[in-house]
Amino acid sequence: MNASADLALSELALRVREHIVRLSTNGGCFIGASLSCTDLLAYLYKEVLDITPERVTDPERDYLLLSKGHDVPALYGTLAELGYIERERLQNHLKTTDSIYWHPNRAIAGIEFHSGSLGHLLSVASGIAMDLRMRKSKHRVFVILGDGELNEGSVWEALLVASAHKLDNLVVIVDRNEFQANIRTEELIPLEPLGAKFEAFGASVSRIDGHSFVALRGAFGTLPYATGKPSVVIADTVRGKGLPSIEKRADRWFVNFTKEEVAMLLAELHGHAQATLTSDTLMVR
């Protein structure tokens, strides 16, 4: 059963990655961080979150918030593949006639809240979790943070408060792809030992391979990890996952590829030769 489920998830993740690659031209997108959380999003939407395209405003639903924000192409791709928005709509990327831009916003069905400024959505998620609890709902709030985002003090402040208020319906997921915008986290503002930090702030923590569906099932199958504590899943991931030509490269955070490069990258996704990329490195920060 799990083998066929894994295959279906891998196929979904591949289609989402195709969307991400197609969004990386004509203005471009934040490709590296999108590819690192693709497997995670595919898995959560297929197997964990109690939500469907018909129930995006149902008060009785699970919430997923994307706090790091610039990984939104992975979410657009997932929402398009699962029927929350039409696939064709992604062609409106960066057009003024739609609202599909570099950061999430609520004009897109399925997107719960906007982000872009780092360090905000853990507190917003805590507010949602607080209300769910007041209404005795069994539903949960999942919030995906970037590891670079953990530089922001507001993340830790919010976690202190969430722990103090015993929000065990809150699940924090760290896309631990080991990069901030332009540099490895451990070279700039080291985060390790990360699990111990979260535990010290009152959360209960697991650490897994964020590209393994087996590992993801293990981590999300037993929530909450401890009664009265927020759960934290540190998902070790690879920035640029799925495209060896850009994996783990500091200079492939935000990209704007040519049409030819996109064609090569799509072939590379399907196991063909590595793409030859000549577009300039873009430093937007």
Place this chain on the structure above:
Amino acid sequence: MSYEDTLFELCQNDERIVVMTAENRAAIRGLPPKLGERFIDVGIAEQTMIGMAAGLALRGRVPICHSLATFLTLRAFEFIRTDVGIPRLPVKLVGGVPGFLSDANGPTHQAIEDIGILRCIPHMQIVCPSDEVELEAALPIIMKSNAPCYIRYNACPPAVKHSEPFEFGKAETLSEGRDVTLLTYGFLLREVWKAREVIESRGYSVRVVNVRTPKPLDEKAILKAAKESSLTVIIEDHFLTGGLYSIVSEVLVRHGVMGRVLPIALEEKWFKPALLADVLSHEGFTGEQLAHKVLRALG
């Protein structure tokens, strides 16, 4: 009634209301046992309070957040702008000890740019009650509105008898006069009212306008005053930049109304920390001192 009692009554009639604080309970000390889980104290964490308030508002709640005005509006400004302002959520912000009311705390506690920065946020309402009567009259209307709102908290006893019911975008004209108009808001109305008596005793007629809601502004009242009186004086415990003087100037320029305007505000300075009465006299904001400044301008 008190602010706390009024708020509790509103909470009883509207289960959407959630009372929040960043460990500033001065005005709401009795509410925790009465409200149970609808009272949320996040500790000294203004940013988290605002983010959580946005999350609660997304779920249909109407959070009312309490903190000292400086920390609320400055530390948490980006959260207010981004998490409350952009989605236009009905989060209510109550800033304690604004302006001169922070008396001896020192410049860290002087919220004297709060109106200037918050009014930049689209659709943010700003209410500056002149006393507790006005505060309590405004509260039900503030809580009913679907817009975000900043309240410059002031529960001083009233110095004037209010004649007009509270309404957003409506200033209260407390006296009519054509020689000079005094525009003010908040607790300074008390000093302005005293100033009016002194100025009138010198034979001038004085219009006093209580600008309860600097945003939305009662443009009509401002334009009428500027057209009908020979001098318009703006008196506020705020930096000269960004507050009511700026607001009035923008309106007059936009409508092409030219007239004599005298601002009395804090120009490029924080005020001297001391007990409130001493702050007022040191900074020249007692009724007597205000009257002399106005009389000098009237010649």
